[in-house]
Amino acid sequence: MNYITRIKLLREKMQELELDAFFTIDPVNFFYLTGFSGSSGAVLITQLDMFLLTDSRYETQALEETTKVPLELIIHKGPLLGELHMMIENIKPKSVGFEPDRITYGQHHMISSQTTKFIPVEELIANIRKTKEQAELVAMKKAIIVVETAFTDMLTYVQVGMTEAMLAAKLEMQMKQLGSSGTSFDTIVASGIRGALPHAHPTDKKLVSGEFITIDFGAKIDGYCSDMTRSFALGTPSSSSMVTIYNTVLAAQKKATAAISEGLKTADIDKIARDIITTAGYGANFGHGLGHCIGIEVHEFPRLSPLDESILESGMVVTIEPGIYVENLGGIRIEDMVLVKKDGNENLMSLPKELIIV
Numbered sequence: 183m184n185y186i187t188r189i190k191l192l193r194e195k196m197q198e199l200e201l202d203a204f205f206t207i208d209p210v211n212f213f214y215l216t217g218f219s220g221s222s223g224a225v226l227i228t229q230l231d232m233f234l235l236t237d238s239r240y241e242t243q244a245l246e247e248t249t250k251v252p253l254e255l256i257i258h259k260g261p262l263l264g265e266l267h268m269m270i271e272n273i274k275p276k277s278v279g280f281e282p283d284r285i286t287y288g289q290h291h292m293i294s295s296q297t298t299k300f301i302p303v304e305e306l307i308a309n310i311r312k313t314k315e316q317a318e319l320v321a322m323k324k325a326i327i328v329v330e331t332a333f334t335d336m337l338t339y340v341q342v343g344m345t346e347a348m349l350a351a352k353l354e355m356q357m358k359q360l361g362s363s364g365t366s367f368d369t370i371v372a373s374g375i376r377g378a379l380p381h382a383h384p385t386d387k388k389l390v391s392g393e394f395i396t397i398d399f400g401a402k403i404d405g406y407c408s409d410m411t412r413s414f415a416l417g418t419p420s421s422s423s424m425v426t427i428y429n430t431v432l433a434a435q436k437k438a439t440a441a442i443s444e445g446l447k448t449a450d451i452d453k454i455a456r457d458i459i460t461t462a463g464y465g466a467n468f469g470h471g472l473g474h475c476i477g478i479e480v481h482e483f484p485r486l487s488p489l490d491e492s493i494l495e496s497g498m499v500v501t502i503e504p505g506i507y508v509e510n511l512g513g514i515r516i517e518d519m520v521l522v523k524k525d526g527n528e529n530l531m532s533l534p535k536e537l538i539i540v
Contacts, residue, residue, distance in 0.1 A: 202275030208284040263292040279303040313497030325408035328401035346371040346384035366400030366407035366480040377513035392420030411517035414538040434458040442527040448486040455504040473501035498522040
């Protein structure tokens with residue numbers, strides 16, 4: 183990972199915003215800047231210096247993980263926020279930037295100083311994180327291989343009578359065996375009419391022949407996420423309407439994916455898929471956005487939705503995941519991860535999306 187470039191970009195942004203210093207207490211963002219993967223810490227950065235604060239539990243880990251980063255490691259003995267406050271007082275910057283969406287009011291109150299102006303800066307690091315380096319793409323592609331392998335193997339053992347929870351557990355265990363450090367998010371397994379719940383938690387409901395099953399899951403490799411959704415039928419589908427819905431979602435997913443390229447608005451990509459679903463009569467049954475950026479976090483900035491006018495940039499990795507959800511019938515969602523390029527895109531997923539009947 184190119185930590186030096188990331189720090190340089192952050193300092194350039196700080197200079198543009200006339201910030202003498204900037205801090206983050208968000209584990210995702212201090213991992214991005216330093217490689218430190220502990221759950222407690224802070225980074226304080228000026229134009230000349232950079233400090234990583236954490237406690238004695240993580241001292242060895244921090245030293246091992248930050249060898250390529252020019253920073254000073256501070257092991258605090260008192261409260262983290264109190265130590266950060268004292269450091270800001272000692273440095274005496276005129277202005278300090280902070281992330282208002284990643285800090286509570288109480289935390290801000292503990293860190294703030296009467297002699298320094300604290301300036302909220304929206305998505306400062308997120309705007310740097312949104313385009314991916316080659317090393318990040320390598321990690322994400324490894325995480326994709328894990329989910330694709332686990333899904334392909336799952337098709338050989340899924341059977342009538344298994345529960346949703348059992349299927350989710352087997353998938354998660356296999357991802358661990360394939361090298362995943364954990365799941366990107368809580369695994370979704372939704373069968374039958376429960377498929378109408380976009381974020382259904384796996385239950386003790388048993389899988390039934392003729393039903394559709396939607397599985398949405400992801401792995402983490404080297405701190406980076408994958409995210410894939412597939413819907414398939416367990417035996418000959420008992421509902422012709424569900425087959426029609428599947429083909430509608432597939433058409434929308436394919437057309438939106440093909441359109442992705444640098445310079446387009448995320449809302450316009452969403453509209454491509456949404457128009458197909460609406461024309462088919464299911465516009466009211468597609469209630470979420472088309473997708474999102476992905477990286478260290480499974481949901482990153484920007485989003486692909488009717489409400490987001492962000493511009494796609496080369497190096498972004500986005501998900502394309504249209505869905506149709508009909509109460510008391512079921513639901514279908516199909517999701518790939520796609521790399522935005524200057525002259526188009528690269529679908530990072532290799533699994534086929536035509537209807538699978540197990």
